[in-house]
Amino acid sequence: MKSLVLEEKGKLSLRDYPIEREEPMGPRDVRIKLHTVGICGSDVHYYTHGGIGVFQVKAPMILGHEASGTVVEVGPEVTTLNEGDRVCMEPGIPDPNSRATRMGMYNIDPAVRFWATPPVHGILRPTVVHPEAFTFKLPDNVSFAEAAMVEPLAVGVHAATKAQVKPGDIALVIGAGPIGLVTALSALAAGCARVFVSDIDDRKLELAASLGPITPINVAKQDLTQEILKATDGWGVEIVLECSGSPKAASGVFDPLCPGGRVVFIGSQVHDIPYSVGKAMVREARVEHVFRYAHVFPRCVAMLSSGAIDVKPLITRTFAFDESVHAFEVAAAAPPGEVKMQIELPQ
Numbered sequence: 001m002k003s004l005v006l007e008e009k010g011k012l013s014l015r016d017y018p019i020e021r022e023e024p025m026g027p028r029d030v031r032i033k034l035h036t037v038g039i040c041g042s043d044v045h046y047y048t049h050g051g052i053g054v055f056q057v058k059a060p061m062i063l064g065h066e067a068s069g070t071v072v073e074v075g076p077e078v079t080t081l082n083e084g085d086r087v088c089m090e091p092g093i094p095d096p097n098s099r100a101t102r103m104g105m106y107n108i109d110p111a112v113r114f115w116a117t118p119p120v121h122g123i124l125r126p127t128v129v130h131p132e133a134f135t136f137k138l139p140d141n142v143s144f145a146e147a148a149m150v151e152p153l154a155v156g157v158h159a160a161t162k163a164q165v166k167p168g169d170i171a172l173v174i175g176a177g178p179i180g181l182v183t184a185l186s187a188l189a190a191g192c193a194r195v196f197v198s199d200i201d202d203r204k205l206e207l208a209a210s211l212g213p214i215t216p217i218n219v220a221k222q223d224l225t226q227e228i229l230k231a232t233d234g235w236g237v238e239i240v241l242e243c244s245g246s247p248k249a250a251s252g253v254f255d256p257l258c259p260g261g262r263v264v265f266i267g268s269q270v271h272d273i274p275y276s277v278g279k280a281m282v283r284e285a286r287v288e289h290v291f292r293y294a295h296v297f298p299r300c301v302a303m304l305s306s307g308a309i310d311v312k313p314l315i316t317r318t319f320a321f322d323e324s325v326h327a328f329e330v331a332a333a334a335p336p337g338e339v340k341m342q343i344e345l346p347q
């Protein structure tokens with residue numbers, strides 16, 4: 001069976017890539033047969049731009065990091081997983097002895113090896129060897145497609161955790177892409193009474209509004225701060241979650257924020273952006289940043305299983321593995337209304 005290989009910027013191929021035969025199995029590792037893989041903005045960016053910041057594709061690399069699958073082999077010291085278990089996987093493997101990991105911040109361990117981040121291969125391929133510690137068993141009522149959404153959902157849950165959502169908070173999520181929508185769902189699950197979601201794509205906003213007590217704001221037609229102030233009696237929102245990665249949106253996060261509010265920057269910024277320290281200061285705003293996530297995969301799986309969060313409406317398109325190259329062309333064209341596209345591997 002083949003793998004989806006990014007040969008170089010703009011060039012993808014489905015071809016045999018003998019990586020599995022080279023992968024050693026440690027005593028606490030499991031081998032997983034991949035089932036469903038989500039296409040992430042970062043995968044698409046590597047395809048269209050050949051790199052993200054310091055991570056540049058210099059040799060052929062297999063794409064994909066949002067995955068679910070089935071355990072097909074377990075190392076001799078594995079205790080929590082068995083052959084045949086359905087699982088999802090955390091794509092970053094930190095160095096267990098690094099200072100950041102020992103302090104619990106394994107996601108910001110500078111030595112973390114993360115799937116489909118050069119030079120580490122991703123998982124659009126038949127099987128992968130992965131540590132038991134970063135592999136999570138799925139309850140029967142969580143599908144492979146939902147399980148492949150746990151990775152992006154983890155970003156939203158980590159952001160809601162950083163925001164320290166209190167029951168009844170009102171939040172604004174800037175950006176209605178996959179990360180914006182999982183962040184809105186996470187904010188609601190964490191206790192927000194209402195979430196505003198802003199974007200310029202009416203179809204994504206319509207989808208957002210169907211997910212719960214979510215008020216859409218189209219910033220191409222409406223003034224974001226005015227709408228928020230109007231809806232909150234001039235007070236503003238307790239939490240702003242910036243998921244757009246737009247420099248303009250990110251530099252305006254304090255305008256709709258209430259006194260004592262919190263801002264979490266989630267969307268990546270390629271370049272430096274200006275923001276008003278004065279506006280942050282008069283609000284005593286607390287500003288947080290997230291980089292991926294830590295310690296939240298089991299929480300995400302539990303919320304999908306209990307129904308506290310439903311990610312199914314976010315999966316707008318599914319491709320067969322042999323259509324992978326086409327799937328990436330579609331994703332790169334960013335058709336309006338599409339949120340999460342996934343690829344299903346043959347079983």
Ligand SMILES: [Zn+2]
Nearest residue numbers: 040066151152
């Ligand atoms: Zn992702």
